[in-house]
Amino acid sequence: MAIKKQYFKTKPNVKVTLSLPKTAVKGAKKVELVGDFTDWDKGIKMTKQKDGSFKASVELAPEKEYQFRYLIDDKMWENDWKADKYVSNGISTEENSVIVL
16 A cells, blocks of 8 residues: 655645555455545545556645545445554544545
8 A cells, every 4th residue: 555645836736646555455346545535425436557456546635634445346445554644434443544735
């Protein structure tokens, strides 16, 4: 798992690229990035890479924190092991991953 943050001098947003390794998806056919930036509703489809990992990019406003999780095959939730921090999701004992920009 990896989170890459790319700050631009000419754009107000930060490009965040998230990747989920093959070992974390366990042969998944579909992975979505879901978070407060998608209203926890429709996720951002992650693209399967040749090595079996999944990757997606999103542009987010700087100087904020964003909660997110990965939804694997519409049934299993996974956190990012390299998130900046984790917070309770307020629904269960699960936690959400957080990106700090």
